[in-house]
Amino acid sequence: MIAEFGHYALVLALALALVQASVPMVGARTNDPVLMAVAGPTAVAQFCFIAIAFAALTMCYVRSDFSVVNVFENSHSAKPLIYKLSGVWGNHEGSMLLWVLILSLFGALVALFGGNLPARLKANVLAVQSSIAVAFVLFILVTSNPFLRILEPPLEGRDLNPILQDPGLAIHPPLLYLGYVGLSISFSFAIAALIDGRIDAAWARWVRPWTLLAWMFLTLGIAMGSYWAYYTLGWGGWWFWDPVENASFMPWLAATALLHSALVMEKRDALKVWTILLAILAFSLSLIGTFLVRSGVLTSVHAFATDPTRGVFILAILLLFIGGSLALFALRAPLLKQGGLFAPVSREGALVLNNLFLVSACATVFVGTLYPLALEALTGEKISVGAPFFNATFGPLFVPLLIAMPFGPLLAWKRGDLLGVAQRLVGAAGIAVIAVAVIFAMEGGGPLLVPFAIGLAFYVMAGALTEIVERTGLLRVPFATAFARARGLPRSAWGATFAHFGLGITLLGIIGETQWSLERIAELKPGQSMSIRRYDLHFDGVTTRQGPNYRELAAHFTVRRHGDFVGVMEPAKRSFPSRGTATTETALMTRGFSQLYLSLGDPNPDGSLAVRLYYKPLVLLIWFGAVVMVIGGALSLSDRRLRVGAPKPARSKAALSPAE
Amino acid sequence: MTRKQRRLSLIGAALGVIALAVALVLGALKESIVFFNSPTDVVEKHIKPGTRIRVGGLVKQGSVWRGDSLAVRFEVTDGKRTIPVAYQGLLPDLFREGQGVVAEGALDSAGTFRADSVLAKHDETYMPKDVADALKKQGHWKDDYESKLGAAAQGRAQ
Numbered sequence: 001m002i003a004e005f006g007h008y009a010l011v012l013a014l015a016l017a018l019v020q021a022s023v024p025m026v027g028a029r030t031n032d033p034v035l036m037a038v039a040g041p042t043a044v045a046q047f048c049f050i051a052i053a054f055a056a057l058t059m060c061y062v063r064s065d066f067s068v069v070n071v072f073e074n075s076h077s078a079k080p081l082i083y084k085l086s087g088v089w090g091n092h093e094g095s096m097l098l099w100v101l102i103l104s105l106f107g108a109l110v111a112l113f114g115g116n117l118p119a120r121l122k123a124n125v126l127a128v129q130s131s132i133a134v135a136f137v138l139f140i141l142v143t144s145n146p147f148l149r150i151l152e153p154p155l156e157g158r159d160l161n162p163i164l165q166d167p168g169l170a171i172h173p174p175l176l177y178l179g180y181v182g183l184s185i186s187f188s189f190a191i192a193a194l195i196d197g198r199i200d201a202a203w204a205r206w207v208r209p210w211t212l213l214a215w216m217f218l219t220l221g222i223a224m225g226s227y228w229a230y231y232t233l234g235w236g237g238w239w240f241w242d243p244v245e246n247a248s249f250m251p252w253l254a255a256t257a258l259l260h261s262a263l264v265m266e267k268r269d270a271l272k273v274w275t276i277l278l279a280i281l282a283f284s285l286s287l288i289g290t291f292l293v294r295s296g297v298l299t300s301v302h303a304f305a306t307d308p309t310r311g312v313f314i315l316a317i318l319l320l321f322i323g324g325s326l327a328l329f330a331l332r333a334p335l336l337k338q339g340g341l342f343a344p345v346s347r348e349g350a351l352v353l354n355n356l357f358l359v360s361a362c363a364t365v366f367v368g369t370l371y372p373l374a375l376e377a378l379t380g381e382k383i384s385v386g387a388p389f390f391n392a393t394f395g396p397l398f399v400p401l402l403i404a405m406p407f408g409p410l411l412a413w414k415r416g417d418l419l420g421v422a423q424r425l426v427g428a429a430g431i432a433v434i435a436v437a438v439i440f441a442m443e444g445g446g447p448l449l450v451p452f453a454i455g456l457a458f459y460v461m462a463g464a465l466t467e468i469v470e471r472t473g474l475l476r477v478p479f480a481t482a483f484a485r486a487r488g489l490p491r492s493a494w495g496a497t498f499a500h501f502g503l504g505i506t507l508l509g510i511i512g513e514t515q516w517s518l519e520r521i522a523e524l525k526p527g528q529s530m531s532i533r534r535y536d537l538h539f540d541g542v543t544t545r546q547g548p549n550y551r552e553l554a555a556h557f558t559v560r561r562h563g564d565f566v567g568v569m570e571p572a573k574r575s576f577p578s579r580g581t582a583t584t585e586t587a588l589m590t591r592g593f594s595q596l597y598l599s600l601g602d603p604n605p606d607g608s609l610a611v612r613l614y615y616k617p618l619v620l621l622i623w624f625g626a627v628v629m630v631i632g633g634a635l636s637l638s639d640r641r642l643r644v645g646a647p648k649p650a651r652s653k654a655a656l657s658p659a660e
Numbered sequence: 661m662t663r664k665q666r667r668l669s670l671i672g673a674a675l676g677v678i679a680l681a682v683a684l685v686l687g688a689l690k691e692s693i694v695f696f697n698s699p700t701d702v703v704e705k706h707i708k709p710g711t712r713i714r715v716g717g718l719v720k721q722g723s724v725w726r727g728d729s730l731a732v733r734f735e736v737t738d739g740k741r742t743i744p745v746a747y748q749g750l751l752p753d754l755f756r757e758g759q760g761v762v763a764e765g766a767l768d769s770a771g772t773f774r775a776d777s778v779l780a781k782h783d784e785t786y787m788p789k790d791v792a793d794a795l796k797k798q799g800h801w802k803d804d805y806e807s808k809l810g811a812a813a814q815g816r817a818q
Contacts (some may be wrong), residue, residue, distance in 0.1 A: 060762060234753070234777075349670075351685065352670060352673070356673065356677040357677060360677050360681035361681075364681055364685050367685050382697075382714075383693045383695050385694075388688070389689070392684060392691065393685050396680070422746060521730055573753075601751065602751070610750055
């Protein structure tokens with residue numbers, strides 16, 4: 001019954017979505033407030049019905065109802081409860097249901113918290129949002145229904161792919177989806193503005209918080225996914241430039257560009273057309289990502305569904321929304337009035353530069369991800385575009401961006417003083433030079449690239465702090481005064497500092513891990529040792545254990561540093577009889593920001609065990625930096641400016657705020 | 661600066677960055693892409709030793725031989741041709757005889773494929789797409805994957 005109940009709720013949600021996609025739009029055209037007001041309640045109701053459908057599927061998983069095909073294929077009665085729950089979205093059908101759940105959640109949030117939106121804008125936004133929901137709910141019902149039954153229910157399920165049975169999977173997809181489906185809101189706002197043919201600074205003030213929210217989740221989701229890959233796959237890599245990763249990274253780059261251009265639009269009423277285009281592109285990239293992941297066109301470590309009919313359906317959705325929105329953009333964008341003049345050297349100019357580099361970097365990722373698919377479709381030739389391609393294209397485009405980044409917040413709006421800003425960044429540059437010198441001395445020669453890369457990371461971090469130091473007068477006035485000033489600074493200024501500082505931290509982690517990482521591979525018998533850096537690992541022996549749905553072969557290692565006991569590491573191999581597959585459970589030992597990383601290979605007939613040991617310096621900074629970026633986003637989101645008051649023209653606001 | 665000059669400087673910056681991006685992409689595409697080949701392709705295309713390629717197929721039954729210090733030799737086949745592969749290091753969890761595999765590296769002068777990475781990117785119901793296509797081309801597509809899918813589809817149809 002429960003499955004049918006969920007199915008029915010989903011059909012009702014589709015009906016509501018159809019109403020929501022059409023009636024408010026008509027209302028906005030005919031200026032009928034009653035019809036426009038339909039949007040709010042239907043958005044909330046649509047969310048409720050999709051939530052009921054999702055809850056129903058979850059119930060089927062919790063009760064291990066194997067008469068439902070989806071549960072049979074992806075669950076097992078012996079599976080721990082958390083993986084029964086995460087199994088709901090660990091498969092194609094369920095993850096699409098999560099996708100529409102989050103889509104409707106954002107619609108409902110706009111309906112509930114968008115009380116001070118102009119009625120026409122709100123009606124149009126919710127209608128556009130709902131038209132996306134129509135397409136995807138239809139997709140689920142027609143091609144990927146998770147509620148289908150098997151006539152003769154089997155006694156036991158086929159279990160979830162063991163590699164997905166991990167706490168990381170419980171959190172990663174929902175975070176990621178909150179991010180890239182969240183970008184649908186800025187898309188809907190952009191389309192609504194184009195339909196209405198009206199856009200002003202107030203519009204940017206609405207879009208920015210939503211984009212920021214989506215961006216925060218996307219950042220966390222990508223970081224989480226990266227950490228998950230790092231500890232599950234057992235190769236010690238944290239980013240593979242895998243198409244599935246790129247699918248989430250491209251929207252992140254576009255969303256980052258959008259955050260910055262929306263800032264220009266909000267403060268200076270400039271870059272309107274560009275901001276609209278970016279909002280469309282960001283969500284289009286999310287849709288392309290969904291297509292790449294969900295259609296099975298990829299050869300990828302993320303092996304999910306493979307079914308061509310679904311691919312064609314998503315491709316049709318893709319063409320409809322991306323093609324439609326770009327066509328609308330081409331028709332309507334010339335009507336939007338451009339405003340806000342600025343000199344090339346100014347805050348606006350810096351943000352334009354930021355956008356140029358981010359979008360170009362995003363384009364190179366796009367080419368690297370889709371070129372192999374296009375080439376194969378056209379010529380049948382198969383190629384792989386891997387890390388060397390992305391390092392050679394993405395890297396050089398990001399370096400100038402990082403060098404320019406500290407300049408941005410220090411430049412004045414309209415017309416900036418490049419020389420003056422450069423003088424203020426002398427401190428940051430000095431720190432960078434010291435870092436270069438220290439690293440160079442430590443390395444004692446070696447490639448010059450490493451000290452300079454570390455120097456760049458320190459420059460980015462110090463540069464991010466420069467603005468705060470300047471504005472509080474930290475080094476010039478008494479500390480108490482500076483502290484009081486710091487408290488008085490707008491949260492958005494703190495937000496930018498944190499986000500930029502976080503990027504520097506991540507950069508430092510990336511350089512440390514890629515340049516100084518050590519690897520040892522050995523075959524050990526119990527009683528033997530191996531060493532890496534100053535750590536000695538003694539192999540004590542193996543034990544076998546029985547888990548809830550797997551058998552585990554765990555190896556015990558005692559870790560000593562200069563002979564002193566530090567801890568134990570227990571990497572393991574798990575074999576899952578229900579699928580006949582094995583997974584490698586790596587053992588991690590955190591030392592400061594660095595980690596020891598130990599994973600097992602196959603046991604040999606002679607009793608020895610192949611092990612792979614890494615020393616990963618500063619590796620934790622990669623994800624820690626992402627968390628700092630998200631804290632920055634949260635600070636910026638909590639800025640008073642974004643919470644208070646009805647939309648006001650930005651110009652009067654700009655006049656009131658002190659010169660920056 | 662006049663309005664026109666400002667606009668020109670913006671357009672100039674944009675074109676500069678785009679030109680840089682295009683140049684980087686073209687350069688990288690020339691240097692760093694790797695072509696995928698089936699064992700038949702390797703033989704028929706006369707791929708030169710030292711060229712970086714990917715070879716994909718099934719690990720031939722009974723061909724895996726393990727030497728000292730994690731050296732491994734095995735043969736990759738697409739049913740028509742077979743290529744010997746040498747690799748040193750840990751093999752992925754899913755590496756097994758008779759299963760699909762993709763190896764990246766280059767041929768040496770003796771015709772052995774020296775792999776520096778071995779990927780076995782599949783689970784019980786998933787075969788690397790490249791490998792599946794290569795096998796289909798040779799008429800050796802006998803994996804039970806499609807029959808399983810068929811069974812699932814029947815389950816759905818009921």
